[in-house]
Amino acid sequence: MLVDTDTGIDDxxxxxxxxxxxxxxxxxxTCTAGNVGARQVAANNLALLELCAHAGLEVAIGSEVPLEVPLVTTEETHGDQGLGYAVLPPPRCSVSTRHVVDVWLEAARCHPGQVTGLITGPLTNFALALRAEPELPMLLKGLVIMGGAFNYPGNTTPVAEWNTHVDPHAAKEVFAAYEGLPQEKLPVVCALETTERIECTPEHIDAIAAGAGAGPERLSPDEAEGTRSTNRNAVVACLSDALRFYMEFHRQHGQGYxxxxxxxxAAMVATGECGVAERLATVDVETQSPLTIGQTVADVAGMWKREPNARIVTGTDPEAxxxxMVRRLSQLARMHG
Structure with a gap:
């Protein structure tokens, strides 16, 4: 897998x-600007890799700004460094000297039909890679995108989802590049109407701690904002401090703790561990209107008379x-905490 991310808390x-x-x-x-700046994203990724004893994996930076619009980041959602209240030691490893585009193209060309791409941030880097190699969609095994909102309210404007709104022009280019390609090559799109069903609660964090043998880790909405974990397991403490910030943010916006x-x-869809229902659609992105910029529009009925360019996820099982999540992260914390 190749992962392109703007590492905030859920990334x-x-x-x-x-x-x-x-x-x-x-x-x-590979790192893109979005939740925080691209260099902070890279530092977050390096630190998380070292936390889990995976130091040495290449972390590369691409464009530090969107294709055409000014960069907007969202520290109020993810914290000044992108990881909420979690503070990790400065990474010992350095960022790759290679540009993101070179990383994507070399991986796809060296392993044709084997690499699955996962993009959890704005589509800036992937749009640049497509400009350099229009055959990239056919070289990849597949692509999973977290982004968009279809017949569903946005989380950044009334109609736009965050990742798409940060760089709508990149999103428009990416979907255009896939139009008319074989169905199995079309990107699988995990949009807000499904991802907002994945509601993590304090009980899930406590279950991870228990499964790791790290004792109780009980986040409470009654605690003062900014309370920090005292758990001795570094992975559990990182998750707890990051997710506490995220839960406080959601509560401030009337969505509960x-x-x-x-x-x-989206990552579980990319690994194939999460079964989902999909529907074919032709997706386009608004880039001109000040009122609706960043809106993703899906033609499911074929009204545009254009070929499909996406497979939109329509259903999932949050309990599964x-x-x-609890099983995998408990094991990770037990091994590396």
């Missing part, structure tokens, strides 16, 4: 899940997602 949980999943071989992690783990769900 971090997705990465830990991938590191804990047997049979998943990460070629590299929960955390939407958008990117964890969290059972798998």
């Amino acid at each position: 971090a949980v997705a990465l830990l899940y991938l590191l804990a999943t047997p049979g998943v071989s990460l070629e590299a992690i 929960i955390a939407h783990l958008h990117d964890l769900f 997602v969290f059972e798998l």
Whole structure:
């Protein structure tokens, strides 16, 4: 797998899940600006790899700004460093000297039909890779994208989801590049109408701690904001401190003391461990209107008379997602905490 990410809190949980999943071989992690700046994203990824004894995996930076619009980041959602209240030691490893585009193209060309791409941030880097190699979709085994919202409210504007809104022009280019390709090559899109069903609660974090033999880790909405974990297990403490911040954010916005783990769900779709229902569609992205910029529009009925360019996930099983999350992350924390 190749993972392109703008590592905030839910991206971090997705990465830990991938590191804990047997049979998943990460070629590299590529970084894009989104939740925080691209260089902070890279530092987060390096630190998380070292936390889990995976130091040495290539971490590369691509574009530090969107294709055409100014960069907007969201520290209010993910914390100043992108990991909520979690503070990890500065990484000892360095960022790769290679550009993201070179990483993607070399991996796809050296392993044609074998690499699955997972993109949990804005599509800037992948759009640049497509410009350099239009055949990239056919060289990859498949692609999973977390982004968009279809007939569902946005989480950034009334109609736009965060990743797409950060770089709508990149998203438009990516979907256009897939139009008319074989169905099995079309990107699988995990949009808000499914990812917002993945509601992490304090009980899930406590279950991870218990499964790791790390004792109770009980987050409570009654505790003061900013309370930090005292757990001796470093992985459990990192998860707890990151997700506490995310839960506080969701509560501030009237969604309850929960955390939407958008990117964890997309990662499980990419590994094939999470069975989902899909529908074919032709997706396009609004890039001109100040009112609706970043909106993703799906033509399912063929009204545009254009070929499909996406497989949109239409259903999932949140209970199964969290059972798998607890099992995988408990094992990770037990081994590396």
